[in-house]
Amino acid sequence: MLKILAVAPAQPDAPTLVTDLESNGLQVCARCTCASMVREAVRHAPDMVVVWEPHPGEELFEAARLLESAAPAPVLVFTSDVRAETMEAAIAAGIDGWVVNGYAAGRLRPLIQFTAARHRQVRQMREELGDLKRRFEERKLVDRAKGILMSARQISEDEAFRLLRSASMHAKQRIGQVSQQVIDSAHYAEAINRSGRLRMLSQRIVKLYALAAAGVESAGSRALLADSVTQVEQSLAVLGRTLSRPTFGDLLDAVQQTWSAVHSSLGSAPVAPRVALLDQEAERLLDLSDRLTQALENAGLAPSLHVINVSGRQRMLAQRLAKLALLRGGPAVAAGEPLPVDLAPTAEAFERGLAYLREIPLSTPLIRDGLARAEATWRDMLAAVRAGAQQGARVTLAASSESLLELFDALTHEYEQSMQMLMG
Numbered sequence: 001m002l003k004i005l006a007v008a009p010a011q012p013d014a015p016t017l018v019t020d021l022e023s024n025g026l027q028v029c030a031r032c033t034c035a036s037m038v039r040e041a042v043r044h045a046p047d048m049v050v051v052w053e054p055h056p057g058e059e060l061f062e063a064a065r066l067l068e069s070a071a072p073a074p075v076l077v078f079t080s081d082v083r084a085e086t087m088e089a090a091i092a093a094g095i096d097g098w099v100v101n102g103y104a105a106g107r108l109r110p111l112i113q114f115t116a117a118r119h120r121q122v123r124q125m126r127e128e129l130g131d132l133k134r135r136f137e138e139r140k141l142v143d144r145a146k147g148i149l150m151s152a153r154q155i156s157e158d159e160a161f162r163l164l165r166s167a168s169m170h171a172k173q174r175i176g177q178v179s180q181q182v183i184d185s186a187h188y189a190e191a192i193n194r195s196g197r198l199r200m201l202s203q204r205i206v207k208l209y210a211l212a213a214a215g216v217e218s219a220g221s222r223a224l225l226a227d228s229v230t231q232v233e234q235s236l237a238v239l240g241r242t243l244s245r246p247t248f249g250d251l252l253d254a255v256q257q258t259w260s261a262v263h264s265s266l267g268s269a270p271v272a273p274r275v276a277l278l279d280q281e282a283e284r285l286l287d288l289s290d291r292l293t294q295a296l297e298n299a300g301l302a303p304s305l306h307v308i309n310v311s312g313r314q315r316m317l318a319q320r321l322a323k324l325a326l327l328r329g330g331p332a333v334a335a336g337e338p339l340p341v342d343l344a345p346t347a348e349a350f351e352r353g354l355a356y357l358r359e360i361p362l363s364t365p366l367i368r369d370g371l372a373r374a375e376a377t378w379r380d381m382l383a384a385v386r387a388g389a390q391q392g393a394r395v396t397l398a399a400s401s402e403s404l405l406e407l408f409d410a411l412t413h414e415y416e417q418s419m420q421m422l423m424g
Contacts, residue, residue: 002112005046005073006031009053010333020105027111028199033375039062041071048112049073052103054080061093068249069092074119076112078103096122138176145179150187151417188300189308189416194235195296196312196412198255198289201232202282202404203319207401209278210326212270212378216394222270224402229266239292245301250316251292258285275327286316304415307362310353311412314374315405317350322401329389343385357411367414374407 004026008017010033018028030043034053041049047271049067054061056079064075076097077090090098097108145157164182168175203226212221236256245254249331262285265278274289293312297305325341333339339347381400387393 001025001027002047003027003029004112005037005041005044005049007034007037007049007051008184009033012416015151017050020108021107022052024109026108033255034060034063035099037145038066038070041067041073045071046073046103048116049075049077050108050112051077052320053077054081056081056086058088061089061095064090064093069170070121072123074115075352076115083154094122103245136178138174141179141183143337145182152351159410166318184242185305186416187242188305189297192237192296192300192305192308193412193416194294195289195293196309196316197235198232198259199313200315200319201228201235202262202285202289203316203323204228204405205266206275206279206282206348207233207319207323207398208268208324209266209313209324211277211394211398213272213275214326214394216391220396225266225270229263231392243296248292248295251288251295254291255288278328279323284322304362307357307360307415308412309391309413310356311408314350314353314357315408317346317353318381318401318404322381322397323347325385325397326394332390333386335383335386339385347385354378362415367411370411370414374411376406377403377407400404 004021006017006021008027010030018031021028029046030040032040034051037049037051039206043104051060056077060077067073074096075094076099077088077095078099080101082100087098096119097111099111127205142161145164148158149155150157150165155163164175164178164249168178205225208221208225208228212218212225234251237261239252240256258281262278262281265281267272267274294308321343324346328340328342330340338344354371354375377400381397381404384393384400386398387396
């Protein structure tokens with residue numbers, strides 16, 4: 001027996017809806033007004049809602065819309081309203097049956113059957129449309145993921161699709177879900193790389209400024225300094241376009257504001273008296289860029305994103321140690337002696353990063369070769385740091401820190417593009 005929720009105003013001239021429904025062998029589980037229709041439908045879970053409303057308005061249509069999401073059921077309305085615009089509003093609200101000036105007890109059962117049939121048909125059409133839309137959206141995701149894999153590993157479209165399909169079967173997920181994971185991994189990997197680059201540039205700018213102010217390879221240092229400024233502004237522009245404002249906007253705005261202060265501190269030409277002020281502002285930029293990078297890693301969820309963060313951080317640590325050594329000056333440090341306390345933490349952090357990258361399974365021949373060259377260059381840089389304020393040591397320090405930057409730029413790019421990261 002069908003359970004019916006009867007909805008009718010409590011007015012003297014309303015038809016005897018409950019009596020007429022029950023006389024047709026239908027069970028009326030409750031009677032209510034339009035104002036409580038959704039609440040009563042949730043409470044009783046009727047098979048159908050039958051409404052008598054001679055002058056329907058927005059209250060009924062809003063209730064019908066809410067009913068569709070809260071407790072879907074066919075809705076049959078009997079009314080005296082003959083206006084076409086009201087009928088259009090009823091259709092838009094999801095009302096399945098609309099009978100004008102036709103209320104009669106003898107017509108209830110066939111009208112209820114018709115309304116139920118129409119409701120089933122409309123729901124089936126919506127499900128089919130939703131499935132088509134899902135498959136269309138999934139296809140777009142697959143195409144984007146294939147493009148990422150093809151670009152990252154220089155493979156064909158067929159090979160990229162086979163990888164996605166294999167990962168889908170292995171993870172027991174739809175191929176669209178796996179494709180979305182590839183897209184998200186690539187998005188966060190690039191964002192972490194760029195944000196991590198801001199950390200590095202905060203230290204490189206001070207290093208190059210100090211070198212130029214001290215007259216060490218002045219022309220080259222100035223050119224690299226100008227290039228660093230351009231890189232900061234490019235990275236900020238890309239992050240501003242691609243990151244979610246509600247999620248990361250406050251962090252990105254703080255980085256942008258601090259960069260403006262750093263940029264102002266650069267002045268028109270490098271001079272020694274401005275180095276301390278520039279370094280102070282650059283330290284704030286380092287801290288805020290690091291917070292943004294860590295937030296991106298946490299949001300990305302993939303454990304492999306930590307590798308990109310660590311590799312990118314090595315770029316910063318190399319620049320930071322070179323900067324600290326240049327600003328410090330002082331006498332040479334013997335090979336067997338520990339580094340001074342203002343240099344040791346940065347050097348130790350760099351060596352921990354190297355050890356981590358050597359031990360992780362995420363590796364290729366290109367990555368292993370890059371790490372080996374980075375270790376050799378690091379030894380050269382440490383020797384220059386220990387040599388103190390000698391002019392030749394400063395030149396070596398500048399060159400080796402730039403070499404480490406290039407090496408870890410390449411390594412970070414390899415980690416960013418690695419198949420394990422994208423598929424993991």
